[in-house]
Amino acid sequence: MKKSSFTWDDLFADTRAFNKLAHIAPAVIVRLMAPAIFSDFEQILPFVIRLTDAYLIIVSMAVFFSILKVGEYTLSQHPAFKDKPLTSYFQLIRILLYVVTIILVLSVILGKSPIYFLSAFGAMTAILLLVFKDTILGLVASVQMSSNDMVRVGDWVEMPKFNADGDVIDINLNTVKVQNWDKTITTIPTYYFITDSFKNWRGMQQSGGRRIKRAIFIDAHSVKLVDAEMREKLKKIQLISNYVKNRQKEIEEFNTQHNIDTSVLINGRQLTNLGVFRKYIESYLKSHPKIRQDMTLMVRQLASENKGIPMEIYCFTKTTAWVEYESIQSDIFDHLYSTATFFDIEIFQEPGGKDFSIAFDRNNVT
Numbered sequence: 001m002k003k004s005s006f007t008w009d010d011l012f013a014d015t016r017a018f019n020k021l022a023h024i025a026p027a028v029i030v031r032l033m034a035p036a037i038f039s040d041f042e043q044i045l046p047f048v049i050r051l052t053d054a055y056l057i058i059v060s061m062a063v064f065f066s067i068l069k070v071g072e073y074t075l076s077q078h079p080a081f082k083d084k085p086l087t088s089y090f091q092l093i094r095i096l097l098y099v100v101t102i103i104l105v106l107s108v109i110l111g112k113s114p115i116y117f118l119s120a121f122g123a124m125t126a127i128l129l130l131v132f133k134d135t136i137l138g139l140v141a142s143v144q145m146s147s148n149d150m151v152r153v154g155d156w157v158e159m160p161k162f163n164a165d166g167d168v169i170d171i172n173l174n175t176v177k178v179q180n181w182d183k184t185i186t187t188i189p190t191y192y193f194i195t196d197s198f199k200n201w202r203g204m205q206q207s208g209g210r211r212i213k214r215a216i217f218i219d220a221h222s223v224k225l226v227d228a229e230m231r232e233k234l235k236k237i238q239l240i241s242n243y244v245k246n247r248q249k250e251i252e253e254f255n256t257q258h259n260i261d262t263s264v265l266i267n268g269r270q271l272t273n274l275g276v277f278r279k280y281i282e283s284y285l286k287s288h289p290k291i292r293q294d295m296t297l298m299v300r301q302l303a304s305e306n307k308g309i310p311m312e313i314y315c316f317t318k319t320t321a322w323v324e325y326e327s328i329q330s331d332i333f334d335h336l337y338s339t340a341t342f343f344d345i346e347i348f349q350e351p352g353g354k355d356f357s358i359a360f361d362r363n364n365v366t
Helices: 010-014 017-022 024-037 045-077 086-110 114-123 125-131 133-147 202-207 228-234 238-257 273-286 322-343 353-365
Strands: 156-159 164-171 175-180 185-189 210-218 298-301 309-317
Touching: 010 017, 010 045, 017 024, 017 045, 024 045, 045 086, 086 114, 086 133, 133 185, 164 185, 210 322, 228 238, 238 273, 273 298, 273 309, 273 322, 309 322
Parallel strands: none
Antiparallel strands: 156 164, 164 175, 175 185, 210 309, 298 309
C-alpha cells in the first residue's frame, strides 16, 4: 500500500486497520472450537463464548473506526468538503458507535437484551446530559455553523474575548483551533461561536479588496486661505492643476457677481490650503494603480480634537494579502506626509524633547 500510487490506502496502514483485523481470525477460531475444547466443562463454555463474542464486537468496531478515519481523511481532501467541519460529524459518529459498542458488549456478557440497557440509559438521561453537555452544545453549534456558513477551515477570524486573531485550522465537535499571527494556537469551545460575537474576515478576502481607514492629523495653526502667490505654486502640481484653475474661475465669477472686495482674503469665497490638500489626496488615490476604483474611495475631514484636524483616508487596495496591503498603505502615507509641506500644511505631533530644547534656546536668544 505504501508503494501504490494512491494515498488514501496508506491510511489503512497508518491506522493499523489490518493489525486490528488480524485479531478477528483467532477469535473466530476460538469461537468455533470452544464447544469441542470445553465439552467437558459445560459451566465454563457459555462464559468463554460470551467473552469471545464480546471480543469480536470490540475488534470489529476498532476496524470500523479505522475505516471511518480513512473516510474522514478522503472526504477532507475533496474540494467540496475542504472548508466543512467534517471532524465534528465524524466525532459524533464515533461517540454514537462507542455507546452502541458498550451496549452490545454488556448485552452479550450479561445475556440481556440491548433494549434493557437502552431503557437504563433513558433513566440516566439527566446524568448523560450533564456529562456530555459540552459535546451536545458543540454538536448544535457545529450544525448551525455549517448550515449558516458562519465559519470554515481557513477563515481569518477575530475573537477578542479569547485573544484570538488568525486562521481557523481545525473545527471539531468540542473546539475550534485558531492559529494566531504570532503562530500561537488558541482553542475556543465551538458553542462560543454561536453565543458570542466574532469577526470573520472571509468577506474581505472574497471581495478582493482590503480597506484602508487611517487619518493623518493636521496642525490647525497651519490652515490658511490661499493667496495669489500660493495659488500659482499650486497650479504647477499636476494632479490638481485643472482643479485649482477651474475652482478659482468659479470663485472669481461668484465674487464678481456679488461685488465682493477681494483685496482682503477673508471676503467672499476663497480656496484653503487644507481643502486643496484634501483634493490632492483624493486625486492621488484615484490615480494610484493599486487602489480599487470600483469600491468606496473618499477623503474626509473628521471632527477636530486635541491632536489636530483628522484627515481620514478611506479606500480599498487591490490585494488582500497582508504584506502587500501594509506595503501599499505605508507607501501612500509616506507620500502624503512628505507632500504636506507643499501646501504649507504641518502634520500635528505631540511635542518631544527636541521641541522643548528648541523653544528653550529661542527664549535664551531672545
